[in-house]
Amino acid sequence: MNSAPMILLVLVGIVLLFGIGVVVFNRRKSALPESIEESAPVLVPKVVEAPAASPASVAVVSEVAVEAEEPEPTPGAVRRFARAAGIFNGSFAVLRGKDKITSETWEELEETLLRADVGLTTTTALLESLKSRVGRKDISTPQELLDALQGAMAGQLSSNSRELQFDSSVKMPNIWLFVGVNGVGKTTTIGKVAFAQKALGRSVLLAAGDTFRAAAGEQLETWAQRAEVPIVRGNEGGDPSAVIFDAVQSAAANNRELVLGDTAGRLQNKSNLMEELKKVRRVAEKEAGTVTEVLLVIDATTGQNGLSQAEQFALATNVTGVVLTKLDGSAKGGIVFAIETQLGIPVKLVGLGETIGDLVPFDPEEYVRELFAEA
Amino acid sequence: MFDNLSSRFESILKKVRGKGRLTEADVDEVLGEIRAALLDADVNVGVVRNVVARIREAAVGAELSQALDPGQQIVKIVSQELTAMLGGETLKISYASKPPTVVLMAGLQGSGKTTSAAKLARWFKSQGRHPLLVGADLQRPAAVEQLRTLGKQIDVPVFSEPGDPVTTATRGLAEARRIGKDVLIVDTAGRLSIDADLMDEIRRISDAVTPNYTFLVIDAMTGQDAVNTAEAFHNTLAIDGVILSKLDGDARGGAALSVKEVIGRPIAFAATGEKLDAFEQFHPDRMAGRILGMGDMLTLIEQAESVFEKEEAEKTAAKLFEGEFTLDDFLDQLQQVKKMGSMSNIMGMIPGMPKAAKGAEIDDSMITVTEAIIRSMTLEERRRPEIINGSRRNRIAKGSGTTVPDINKLVKQFTEMQKMMKRMGGMAALSGGKANKKGKPGKVNPLKMAKAMREMGLSDLAGPGGGMKGFPPPGNNPSGIPSEGFPDFRDFR
Numbered sequence: 001m002n003s004a005p006m007i008l009l010v011l012v013g014i015v016l017l018f019g020i021g022v023v024v025f026n027r028r029k030s031a032l033p034e035s036i037e038e039s040a041p042v043l044v045p046k047v048v049e050a051p052a053a054s055p056a057s058v059a060v061v062s063e064v065a066v067e068a069e070e071p072e073p074t075p076g077a078v079r080r081f082a083r084a085a086g087i088f089n090g091s092f093a094v095l096r097g098k099d100k101i102t103s104e105t106w107e108e109l110e111e112t113l114l115r116a117d118v119g120l121t122t123t124t125a126l127l128e129s130l131k132s133r134v135g136r137k138d139i140s141t142p143q144e145l146l147d148a149l150q151g152a153m154a155g156q157l158s159s160n161s162r163e164l165q166f167d168s169s170v171k172m173p174n175i176w177l178f179v180g181v182n183g184v185g186k187t188t189t190i191g192k193v194a195f196a197q198k199a200l201g202r203s204v205l206l207a208a209g210d211t212f213r214a215a216a217g218e219q220l221e222t223w224a225q226r227a228e229v230p231i232v233r234g235n236e237g238g239d240p241s242a243v244i245f246d247a248v249q250s251a252a253a254n255n256r257e258l259v260l261g262d263t264a265g266r267l268q269n270k271s272n273l274m275e276e277l278k279k280v281r282r283v284a285e286k287e288a289g290t291v292t293e294v295l296l297v298i299d300a301t302t303g304q305n306g307l308s309q310a311e312q313f314a315l316a317t318n319v320t321g322v323v324l325t326k327l328d329g330s331a332k333g334g335i336v337f338a339i340e341t342q343l344g345i346p347v348k349l350v351g352l353g354e355t356i357g358d359l360v361p362f363d364p365e366e367y368v369r370e371l372f373a374e375a
Numbered sequence: 376m377f378d379n380l381s382s383r384f385e386s387i388l389k390k391v392r393g394k395g396r397l398t399e400a401d402v403d404e405v406l407g408e409i410r411a412a413l414l415d416a417d418v419n420v421g422v423v424r425n426v427v428a429r430i431r432e433a434a435v436g437a438e439l440s441q442a443l444d445p446g447q448q449i450v451k452i453v454s455q456e457l458t459a460m461l462g463g464e465t466l467k468i469s470y471a472s473k474p475p476t477v478v479l480m481a482g483l484q485g486s487g488k489t490t491s492a493a494k495l496a497r498w499f500k501s502q503g504r505h506p507l508l509v510g511a512d513l514q515r516p517a518a519v520e521q522l523r524t525l526g527k528q529i530d531v532p533v534f535s536e537p538g539d540p541v542t543t544a545t546r547g548l549a550e551a552r553r554i555g556k557d558v559l560i561v562d563t564a565g566r567l568s569i570d571a572d573l574m575d576e577i578r579r580i581s582d583a584v585t586p587n588y589t590f591l592v593i594d595a596m597t598g599q600d601a602v603n604t605a606e607a608f609h610n611t612l613a614i615d616g617v618i619l620s621k622l623d624g625d626a627r628g629g630a631a632l633s634v635k636e637v638i639g640r641p642i643a644f645a646a647t648g649e650k651l652d653a654f655e656q657f658h659p660d661r662m663a664g665r666i667l668g669m670g671d672m673l674t675l676i677e678q679a680e681s682v683f684e685k686e687e688a689e690k691t692a693a694k695l696f697e698g699e700f701t702l703d704d705f706l707d708q709l710q711q712v713k714k715m716g717s718m719s720n721i722m723g724m725i726p727g728m729p730k731a732a733k734g735a736e737i738d739d740s741m742i743t744v745t746e747a748i749i750r751s752m753t754l755e756e757r758r759r760p761e762i763i764n765g766s767r768r769n770r771i772a773k774g775s776g777t778t779v780p781d782i783n784k785l786v787k788q789f790t791e792m793q794k795m796m797k798r799m800g801g802m803a804a805l806s807g808g809k810a811n812k813k814g815k816p817g818k819v820n821p822l823k824m825a826k827a828m829r830e831m832g833l834s835d836l837a838g839p840g841g842g843m844k845g846f847p848p849p850g851n852n853p854s855g856i857p858s859e860g861f862p863d864f865r866d867f868r
């Protein structure tokens with residue numbers, strides 16, 4: 001436990017003193033100190049490298065085919081994505097109202113990107129490169145500028161392979177783990193992925209690795225029934241890595257090819273929970289099985305914290321891809337630009353609703369086109 | 376919570392503090408950085424624009440003030456703006472004259488409604504009320520199951536039945552009346568603000584139960600879309616307040632700052648952990664201070680007051696300063712401190728606590744380990760740790776499932792703390808207070824104590840060469856805790 005008691009003693013000492021001070025001695029309330037002390041150096045998180053190259057012989061799964069065979073399918077998931085107007089919709093009038101590029105044009109573009117959660121750093125980088133092109137007379141009208149921006153944004157998303165990695169030559173089964181902060185849609189996504197993978201002819205098994213949240217097992221069980229795949233559950237409050245381990249053993253014994261492992265939602269700054277996740281990943285491959293995907297689920301409403309999520313989860317579990325959920329809402333998930341450019345983690349899947357068919361592969365061209373769509 | 380934002384502000388404002396004159400370039404630079412800090416914290420773009428404009432205006436006029444230098448002026452203006460942004464007053468909950476008081480929970484999928492509903496029920500219970508929870512989320516698999524489990528944990532009944540959420544909510548209200556519950560909390564399914572059908576459904580639920588309070592649950596990690604969502608829900612339901620969830624993460628929570636500005640409704644409660652007691656009323660004015668790195672003294676004081684008995688605390692203080700504080704006392708006090716909430720939470724509220732200490736891995740399981748060690752000691756050992764020899768150490772380590780070095784460390788640190796506390800008692804007495812013979816601490820005050828601690832740099836605690844895990848490298852300060860990180864309480868009264 002290292003220096004735990006030391007820190008604890010200091011803290012308790014301070015708190016104790018404080019508490020006693022407050023209660024015993026003259027109670028004084030009101031003004032806060034005017035002076036603000038200098039901040040101590042903050043530990044800077046390490047930058048994460050791009051995930052390691054995929055294993056040599058990866059059977060390519062080019063599509064998560066989502067043919068709606070579900071009892072009550074939602075009408076065309078892809079079209080739902082297009083339903084909401086793009087981020088520039090409100091800006092077009094301002095932008096096109098001018099025939100010259102003015103400072104107002106830049107402000108409008110900047111605010112539009114910021115509103116989509118693209119973030120200041122990425123936005124500034126995008127606009128700076130366009131500014132120099134305008135300076136070179138490469139671009140001269142607002143419309144050209146918009147087109148160039150669309151191209152630049154699509155360009156930021158193109159580098160990595162977005163295929164889900166399934167490899168029948170490794171120690172079977174393949175294991176795909178789903179990780180992320182609380183409430184982003186991990187369990188729901190597993191239900192959808194199970195359904196889609198089964199439709200591709202794979203034998204799937206679910207592992208209820210969230211032993212923490214109340215009724216998480218029941219929730220996944222419902223999805224197992226909907227997707228008609230088996231599930232391995234443990235006890236509530238039990239060791240999550242043990243559940244995943246058991247599921248992998250069971251899959252190996254029954255010749256199941258693919259284990260989808262649910263994990264409890266956790267905030268990335270909780271180091272003990274991140275350690276737990278590392279252990280889950282380690283133990284999953286202890287005997288049978290190979291982890292071929294660790295999918296980080298990110299909610300499209302997430303703001304700049306999404307980058308910290310990706311950083312920390314990647315550090316802990318070597319994330320191989322992102323699932324961007326709830327893109328059927330009004331949020332646009334612009335944080336994925338920072339995640340892709342700064343961390344090199346590709347978005348692989350998109351969640352578009354709460355029913356089993358609402359999952360599509362991420363198509364960067366289409367995504368950027370939607371951002372620029374007119375209502 | 377909000378920690379990152381506060382450290383950004385601290386370093387920005389440091390640049391102007393104490394400056395006699397601000398040039399236009401100074402103002403531009405500071406404003407640019409404030410803008411970036413707010414945007415990185417997910418404060419809404421429109422809100423940022425307005426706030427920065429207001430700060431600029433005020434900063435330009437700042438030269439006129441005689442009392443404060445321009446740097447201080449900016450600090451003051453920023454603080455005022457943040458307070459205004461967060462909303463001035465704490466939302467006061469009043470109860471329906473004809474019970475039950477009905478609370479409706481609304482929000483996007485995964486925002487934390489179910490957990491917040493249970494936390495709220497627990498909070499009402501702590502206020503002496505008798506809540507009934509209604510599970511009207513019939514959409515998400517096992518949502519009602521989840522609510523039932525949570526209800527059991529806090530001993531609050533849960534009503535739900537399959538079918539239609541509007542009917543369930545209506546029947547829940549009737550049930551509350553029938554069994555005489557005075558607060559009804561209705562959990563609903565998450566829904567997108569652009570989903571017309573589901574928005575209509577929650578409007579019908581609201582019409583059916585006519586809530587006294589409608590709370591919108593917003594995830595602290597939400598980005599720019601928070602204000603759109605809030606506006607849409609507000610237009611449909613007339614929101615009374617926001618419950619901000621997952622504030623224990625490292626999100627800067629700026630979206631939440633913006634909601635008040637956009638819908639004019641305050642943040643009523645904040646959830647700071649997965650445990651059901653990690654939930655508190657939100658005090659906007661205090662939060663502004665916290666964001667500016669001034670700590671949240673008032674909350675801390677309140678919590679301390681609710682936990683420490685005056686008489687007990689007096690005794691403890693006397694023991695501490697007399698050097699008679701034993702490991703057994705420590706164990707007792709640990710129980711009290713635990714009641715104040717999680718360690719990291721408390722740390723966040725102590726003003727001027729070093730940033731790195733706030734971010735340190737203050738895992739509450741450390742408390743458990745420490746407790747285990749002390750519990751494995753005999754009473755005599757707890758009173759006189761110096762008698763702990765090799766064989767005793769082995770026994771304690773075995774008993775507590777730790778190692779001998781762990782025991783050594785604990786004992787050593789404890790002895791150091793004991794010494795320091797004693798010395799501080801002496802110092803405080805010297806600097807005005809009179810510690811009388813019986814060990815009554817007299818007129819020592821916490822401000823002086825804190826100051827004394829700061830002057831000593833807490834150096835005894837860190838011990839020789841004691842760099843602490845998660846703490847910044849000592850640099851030229853041997854204590855491991857930067858002394859300037861500890862507050863000067865002189866102005867605090």
Ligand SMILES: Nc1nc2c(ncn2[C@@H]2O[C@H](COP(=O)(O)OP(=O)(O)OP(=O)(O)O)[C@@H](O)[C@H]2O)c(=O)[nH]1
Binds near residue numbers: 180350354358
């Ligand atoms: N609209 C929409 N809702 C979604 C989507 N994906 C998940 N949800 C909903 O989001 C909520 C949370 O989903 P879960 O699957 O329980 O999320 P989780 O990450 O497993 O949550 P925890 O295990 O509690 O951390 C549920 O109400 C889901 O129905 C999506 O793509 N679109």
Ligand SMILES: [Mg+2]
Binds near residue numbers: 187188216265
């Ligand atoms: Mg889940």
